[in-house]
Amino acid sequence: MTGSLARFSVNQMTVKQLSLPELADACRDLGVVNVGLWREPVRTYGVEATAKLVRDAGLTVTTLCRGGFLTAIDPAERAAALADNRRAVDEAAALGTEVLVLVSGGLPAGSRDLHGARERIADALAELGPYAERHGVKLAIEPLHPMYAADRCVVSTLAQALDLAERFPAHQVGVTVDTYHVWWDDRAPAQIARAGAGGRIHSFQLADWTTPLPEGVLNGRGQIGDGAIDMREWRGHVEAAGYTGAIEVELFNDGLWARDGREVLAETAQRFLAHANR
Amino acid sequence: MTGSLARFSVNQMTVKQLSLPELADACRDLGVVNVGLWREPVRTYGVEATAKLVRDAGLTVTTLCRGGFLTAIDPAERAAALADNRRAVDEAAALGTEVLVLVSGGLPAGSRDLHGARERIADALAELGPYAERHGVKLAIEPLHPMYAADRCVVSTLAQALDLAERFPAHQVGVTVDTYHVWWDDRAPAQIARAGAGGRIHSFQLADWTTPLPEGVLNGRGQIGDGAIDMREWRGHVEAAGYTGAIEVELFNDGLWARDGREVLAETAQRFLAHANR
Numbered sequence: 294m295t296g297s298l299a300r301f302s303v304n305q306m307t308v309k310q311l312s313l314p315e316l317a318d319a320c321r322d323l324g325v326v327n328v329g330l331w332r333e334p335v336r337t338y339g340v341e342a343t344a345k346l347v348r349d350a351g352l353t354v355t356t357l358c359r360g361g362f363l364t365a366i367d368p369a370e371r372a373a374a375l376a377d378n379r380r381a382v383d384e385a386a387a388l389g390t391e392v393l394v395l396v397s398g399g400l401p402a403g404s405r406d407l408h409g410a411r412e413r414i415a416d417a418l419a420e421l422g423p424y425a426e427r428h429g430v431k432l433a434i435e436p437l438h439p440m441y442a443a444d445r446c447v448v449s450t451l452a453q454a455l456d457l458a459e460r461f462p463a464h465q466v467g468v469t470v471d472t473y474h475v476w477w478d479d480r481a482p483a484q485i486a487r488a489g490a491g492g493r494i495h496s497f498q499l500a501d502w503t504t505p506l507p508e509g510v511l512n513g514r515g516q517i518g519d520g521a522i523d524m525r526e527w528r529g530h531v532e533a534a535g536y537t538g539a540i541e542v543e544l545f546n547d548g549l550w551a552r553d554g555r556e557v558l559a560e561t562a563q564r565f566l567a568h569a570n571r
Numbered sequence: 572m573t574g575s576l577a578r579f580s581v582n583q584m585t586v587k588q589l590s591l592p593e594l595a596d597a598c599r600d601l602g603v604v605n606v607g608l609w610r611e612p613v614r615t616y617g618v619e620a621t622a623k624l625v626r627d628a629g630l631t632v633t634t635l636c637r638g639g640f641l642t643a644i645d646p647a648e649r650a651a652a653l654a655d656n657r658r659a660v661d662e663a664a665a666l667g668t669e670v671l672v673l674v675s676g677g678l679p680a681g682s683r684d685l686h687g688a689r690e691r692i693a694d695a696l697a698e699l700g701p702y703a704e705r706h707g708v709k710l711a712i713e714p715l716h717p718m719y720a721a722d723r724c725v726v727s728t729l730a731q732a733l734d735l736a737e738r739f740p741a742h743q744v745g746v747t748v749d750t751y752h753v754w755w756d757d758r759a760p761a762q763i764a765r766a767g768a769g770g771r772i773h774s775f776q777l778a779d780w781t782t783p784l785p786e787g788v789l790n791g792r793g794q795i796g797d798g799a800i801d802m803r804e805w806r807g808h809v810e811a812a813g814y815t816g817a818i819e820v821e822l823f824n825d826g827l828w829a830r831d832g833r834e835v836l837a838e839t840a841q842r843f844l845a846h847a848n849r
């Protein structure tokens with residue numbers, strides 16, 4: 294491979310077929326120095342064990358995915374969600390990452406009130422932001438594509454995410470910019486500039502848009518270069534807004550998961566260099 | 572059924588298992604006085620024959636779906652698209668409807684340029700708008716949900732649709748407001764007001780948002796009342812903006828298509844009365 298992988302980060306979900314030690318080995322062999330981690334496999338392996346593994350491997354943890362799901366109305370459910378998010382902050386701190394990505398949650402069963410759900414997220418952030426700050430962790434609201442608004446994330450645009458984030462200090466709450474979720478939005482470049490001016494771009498992720506979408510629309514995120522998104526253009530937007538951090542490739546893709554994980558990681562790094570490097 | 576179906580229109584696709592004569596019969600039996608038609612079944616039955624059928628049945632044709640697909644780069648493809656859209660205008664005029672709904676088209680193969688595609692739509696409207704006006708037909712740009720941006724419609728929001736429409740006189744080019752496509756968008760109510768102020772709400776359609784989405788995400792539009800969308804709220808927005816026209820229920824749904832068409836039409840009218848009447 295030619296070009297630098299210094300900014301490249303592989304999100305663990307892209308190669309979820311690899312165990313954490315296998316992922317660390319593959320990163321070492323390929324010269325990958327950054328990883329984004331997910332709570333479930335980290336907890337399975339053990340938070341402290343994972344922290345030691347990545348430290349020994351010289352890997353930087355760029356994000357922990359994910360907290361969130363903060364839209365419940367039921368008081369017990371809300372309390373449980375807040376407690377779980379505090380644990381996620383603790384885990385992020387233990388792993389040495391500054392950024393906890395938040396997927397905000399969908400509509401509660403039977404509700405049709407998007408506005409109310411978004412306000413409950415703000416209420417939760419008022420509790421979680423100071424907690425995260427005390428642990429040296431920043432919360433990154435990730436707007437998800439509008440096709441997830443009902444069942445996964447009522448925050449559908451960067452503008453909405455920033456409207457929420459800006460109620461809090463930037464070192465507590467910012468946003469994740471993921472090309473897969475925002476590529477269709479002609480307002481997104483201006484919102485990236487807004488986020489950058491406020492110091493609120495806490496994470497930048499790449500996935501490509503390929504069709505047809507699979508049933509459930511969760512696991513059809515395209516390999517970089519296979520789809521409709523101009524990765525260099527979006528990298529240009531976030532860098533023009535002052536972002537200098539890692540660029541994390543996060544793919545949920547049944548086809549990629551069915552293949553050899555080391556091969557997929559090598560391909561992903563190559564695609565990053567071919568389509569997203571500047 | 573109690574309540575008035577005076578504003579209700581059934582889009583032909585909702586009950587596509589019915590032939591045009593069957594549809595006319597079912598409408599008469601149920602007291603449905605408005606229909607939205609699609610070009611393909613109309614052309615199969617014959618444009619003049621359809622015009623006579625609906626006239627004899629006392630039905631008002633609220634829209635013809637659909638023209639559009641105006642994003643091609645290749646000159647021969649563009650010329651063919653324009654010719655086809657002129658035919659669609661002719662058909663709308665022959666059917667006695669004022670409104671031709673436009674689905675604008677996706678990205679050409681290999682292209683990643685959403686902005687360029689949107690500009691080619693504007694170029695096409697400059698030719699089609701005056702042609703439609705001469706035939707007494709208004710073009711209605713329908714923003715489609717952002718999940719269709721790559722392969723079906725690069726116009727993803729009402730704001731984008733109005734940015735295009737407002738380059739032309741309102742009696743040439745306006746918009747279609749379809750709840751399925753805009754319900755997630757917190758800017759949509761303000762854009763509906765903008766459209767209404769300009770006299771550009773040429774059509775209003777209902778479908779509900781249900782999950783999980785099916786493979787390909789085309790045929791999962793939910794029956795009114797089954798999903799996440801508050802129909803009365805959206806009806807309120809378009810009526811506050813001055814819209815007094817028909818309210819067309821347009822469902823693409825494999826489950827509904829597998830059932831008896833007359834039964835589905837009766838259910839749809841009942842759901843309209845229960846969830847969308849004011």
